[in-house]
Amino acid sequence: MAQTIGEVSSFRDTYLKAYRGMLLARVLDDKFASLYRTGKIAGGVFLGRGQEAFSVAAGLNLRQGDIFAPLIRDAAGRLAFGETIFDAIRTYLGSAAGPMRGRDGNVHRGNPRAGYLPMVSHLGAMVSVVNGALLAHRFKKIKGTVGVACLGDGATSTGAFHEGLNQAAIEKLPLVLMVANNQYAYSTPTSRQFACEDLVDRAVGYGVQGHSFDGNDLTACLKIVGEAIESARRGNGPQLIVGRLLRLCGHGEHDDSNYIDPLLRTVGYGRDCLKLAEEHLLKEDWADQTLLDAWRNECVHEIEEALATVRREAGPDPYSEDWSALSSRHLIEGQNQ
Amino acid sequence: MSITYLEAIRAAQAKALADDPRVFIYGQDVGAFGGAFKATKNLAREYPGRVLDSPISEDAMVGAAIGAAIGGMRPIVEMQYADFSLPGFNQIVNNAAAFYWRTNVPCPITIRLPSGGIAGGGPYHSQSLEAIYAHYPGLVVMTPATVEDAYSMLLEAVAIDDPVIFCEHKHLYNHLKAEHLPTEAMPTGKARIARPGRDMTIVAYSAMVHDALAVAEELATEGMEVEVVDLRSVKPLDTDTVMASVARTGRLLCVGEAWPWGGVTAEVIARVATEGFGLLDAPPQRLNAKDTPVPYHPSLWAVHRPTTQSIAIAARNLIRL
Ligand SMILES: Cc1ncc(C[n+]2csc(CCOP(=O)(O)OP(=O)(O)O)c2C)c(N)n1
Numbered sequence: 001m002a003q004t005i006g007e008v009s010s011f012r013d014t015y016l017k018a019y020r021g022m023l024l025a026r027v028l029d030d031k032f033a034s035l036y037r038t039g040k041i042a043g044g045v046f047l048g049r050g051q052e053a054f055s056v057a058a059g060l061n062l063r064q065g066d067i068f069a070p071l072i073r074d075a076a077g078r079l080a081f082g083e084t085i086f087d088a089i090r091t092y093l094g095s096a097a098g099p100m101r102g103r104d105g106n107v108h109r110g111n112p113r114a115g116y117l118p119m120v121s122h123l124g125a126m127v128s129v130v131n132g133a134l135l136a137h138r139f140k141k142i143k144g145t146v147g148v149a150c151l152g153d154g155a156t157s158t159g160a161f162h163e164g165l166n167q168a169a170i171e172k173l174p175l176v177l178m179v180a181n182n183q184y185a186y187s188t189p190t191s192r193q194f195a196c197e198d199l200v201d202r203a204v205g206y207g208v209q210g211h212s213f214d215g216n217d218l219t220a221c222l223k224i225v226g227e228a229i230e231s232a233r234r235g236n237g238p239q240l241i242v243g244r245l246l247r248l249c250g251h252g253e254h255d256d257s258n259y260i261d262p263l264l265r266t267v268g269y270g271r272d273c274l275k276l277a278e279e280h281l282l283k284e285d286w287a288d289q290t291l292l293d294a295w296r297n298e299c300v301h302e303i304e305e306a307l308a309t310v311r312r313e314a315g316p317d318p319y320s321e322d323w324s325a326l327s328s329r330h331l332i333e334g335q336n337q
Numbered sequence: 338m339s340i341t342y343l344e345a346i347r348a349a350q351a352k353a354l355a356d357d358p359r360v361f362i363y364g365q366d367v368g369a370f371g372g373a374f375k376a377t378k379n380l381a382r383e384y385p386g387r388v389l390d391s392p393i394s395e396d397a398m399v400g401a402a403i404g405a406a407i408g409g410m411r412p413i414v415e416m417q418y419a420d421f422s423l424p425g426f427n428q429i430v431n432n433a434a435a436f437y438w439r440t441n442v443p444c445p446i447t448i449r450l451p452s453g454g455i456a457g458g459g460p461y462h463s464q465s466l467e468a469i470y471a472h473y474p475g476l477v478v479m480t481p482a483t484v485e486d487a488y489s490m491l492l493e494a495v496a497i498d499d500p501v502i503f504c505e506h507k508h509l510y511n512h513l514k515a516e517h518l519p520t521e522a523m524p525t526g527k528a529r530i531a532r533p534g535r536d537m538t539i540v541a542y543s544a545m546v547h548d549a550l551a552v553a554e555e556l557a558t559e560g561m562e563v564e565v566v567d568l569r570s571v572k573p574l575d576t577d578t579v580m581a582s583v584a585r586t587g588r589l590l591c592v593g594e595a596w597p598w599g600g601v602t603a604e605v606i607a608r609v610a611t612e613g614f615g616l617l618d619a620p621p622q623r624l625n626a627k628d629t630p631v632p633y634h635p636s637l638w639a640v641h642r643p644t645t646q647s648i649a650i651a652a653r654n655l656i657r658l
Pocket of ligand 1: 073121122123151152153154155156158180182184185186247251
């Protein structure tokens with residue numbers, strides 16, 4: 001493992017960091033799936049299996065001050081952006097100590113003051129919200145920040161996606177739109193979602209830079225997502241990134257995904273990005289199997305400990321909840337009477 | 338000096354821009370052109386870079402306002418007509434309205450809706466949408482009826498930390514004048530007794546306040562003293578003032594320019610019937626627009642919404658009950 005060239009050694013470090021982030025997200029997702037199956041989670045569980053490489057590249061390339069609007073399959077990106085395992089578990093379990101205090105749950109979590117925007121369910125809606133946060137930076141003369149909004153292929157059919165991308169292009173905002181083309185939107189294949197060859201073709205129509213690649217390949221993800229984010233940071237305007245990959249699970253844990261064409265699992269982007277990254281680590285001799293096993297055990301241990309803590313935390317108390325949706329106390333009906 | 342309702346809205350925006358560097362205005366044609374109704378006339382010149390033309394993307398306009406508000410700004414979004422806020426409805430009700438409750442982080446945005454009917458407006462340039470926005474928790478819905486309220490309530494809308502739907506009435510823009518702008522204002526959330534009376538109460542808001550006042554004048558010549566309550570904001574709705582008025586008069590007619598089904602008048606009547614049944618000497622009545630899209634021809638339009646004639650008829654009938 002000669003480390004003579006600085007760049008090689010730092011790419012190795014980045015790769016290792018990214019792999020460990022992917023692994024943590026995968027183990028955490030697996031834990032959520034098992035909690036769901038044992039009835040410990042209210043509502044749905046949505047996993048990012050097969051999308052960790054693409055997602056982690058977003059989180060890792062962002063810095064403090066940047067804006068991040070992840071979606072349901074972005075556990076890896078969320079953790080890489082700085083979300084704690086605790087906050088992820090707290091939101092799924094509805095802990096009052098979590099960022100959403102039991103008022104919103106599962107993947108609808110964030111910390112807006114830290115630039116981590118909590119998604120609403122309505123697909124595409126967060127794109128223009130990221131634009132607005134970037135506009136605020138422009139007004140406040142904060143330079144060198146970027147915003148990443150994550151979408152699936154299905155979400156690119158919404159009006160909100162088109163309005164948001166166009167808006168960012170007009171304002172030349174440093175928006176990076178990361179589209180994980182995982183071949184299905186719930187059960188709907190891409191052939192029923194769009195008629196252009198590649199979603200990256202949309203970039204030309206809006207006058208933005210486009211990037212399309214195999215979103216399964218961690219090296220490609222780190223390189224291309226990193227470059228696109230840098231390009232936006234340097235003032236080159238919005239970037240549209242399309243990663244080709246396959247959702248290796250159902251839409252949610254309730255979905256057996258038997259509609260997924262088995263042939264897709266035999267093509268390059270149908271393989272598991274985590275496995276591919278492991279093969280790469282072993283081939284480059286950046287890690288051996290013992291080390292990989294040790295890392296996985298660390299993840300399991302860390303998550304079990306956090307879970308044990310969160311399970312002791314109280315849920316929200318419906319009788320002390322103030323049940324008011326306004327922050328202007330004097331405008332809450334019945335409050336000042 | 339005399340100032341119109343529209344000029345008051347412009348003056349409030351100018352003051353908000355002058356007083357607070359976090360304020361900016363975003364909407365179609367609001368920049369150099371000054372807005373479709375000229376509510377932002379000269380503001381782009383006076384506050385360069387802070388009055389931005391938006392693409393015709395109501396969803397993205399509101400989304401960007403939300404993002405900017407989270408980022409510490411105080412955006413004012415001008416919808417060209419209230420009717421066109423509907424493509425932005427999702428962002429307003431599912432994102433802005435829910436934001437504070439979900440996250441504990443306020444979302445201070447103001448969305449201006451040029452509302453209500455003008456002759457020739459037709460089905461898509463005349464709607465009054467206050468009831469559908471009031472239906473959603475997390476929004477304040479203001480419906481100013483006077484020049485003074487248009488000014489002071491818009492300033493309050495920008496100042497408070499919650500999303501505000503500011504329903505300004507197009508018919509009042511140039512019809513209504515005041516001598517000067519207020520330095521002190523009645524707070525949002527308090528209804529105003531626009532005219533005291535002892536025989537019956539008419540509750541109204543926005544442009545209908547003026548029709549109700551005209552009817553009160555007319556009925557006074559027939560010996561009936563009608564009290565007119567101007568709600569000023571429909572959310573919060575000042576039930577106390579309405580109830581106190583009904584306690585004095587024993588009779589209630591609620592008038593709204595919007596459609597009847599599940600609207601503001603329905604809410605007022607429901608509250609009075611459930612909380613103040615014993616105060617009533619007659620069944621509470623309401624008068625709304627017809628339950629059809631808003632018609633184009635001025636003579637159809639004039640009758641589609643409540644008029645001084647239809648309000649007067651309803652009032653006389655109620656007094657006789
Ligand atoms: C506007 C809107 N319509 C419908 C839904 C219901 N829905 C939730 S996820 C989903 C599929 C999303 O597919 P895609 O955007 O490709 O993301 P993926 O789940 O594949 O990651 C649908 C239809 C929604 N959340 N928002």
